[in-house]
Amino acid sequence: MSAADITRARREAEIARRKLMGGVAILQERLSPSTIASNAWEEVKERSTGMADDAVEAVKARPVAVSAALGAVTLFLARQPIKSAISWLFSKKPPEHLVTTTLDTSSPQYDLTTPVVARNQNEGVTA
Secondary structure, three states, X not given: OOHHHHHHHHHHHHHHHHHHHXXXXXXXXXXXXXXXXXXXXXXXXXXXXXXXXXXXXXXXXXXXXXXXXXXXHHHHHOHHHHHHHHHHHHHOOOOOOOOOOOOOOOOOOOOOOOOOOOOOOOOOOOO
């Protein structure tokens, strides 16, 4: 092997090493946690935007069906409070889980009449 062949082989080895190191740097950048998180966030934003657009189109295409489905879901989720309210309306007795107060109106010390306030002519609004 001549000196020129050795020099050429060293140059080729150096070029190959630089290409390899450049590829490693690119891989390190692509595989860094911040880049992965950023790419994932962008994908989530794109997909959620697409899903929102699809949902808007579905509502525009079938507003009655969507309203009925939304109403059914709402009634399903609120079934216990609705049941409690309806049973209270018809039983006139509050549910046990509610805190209520009662006034003892049979006591002679209890008076439900409105107090009477006397006022003379000089009191009140002046013009």
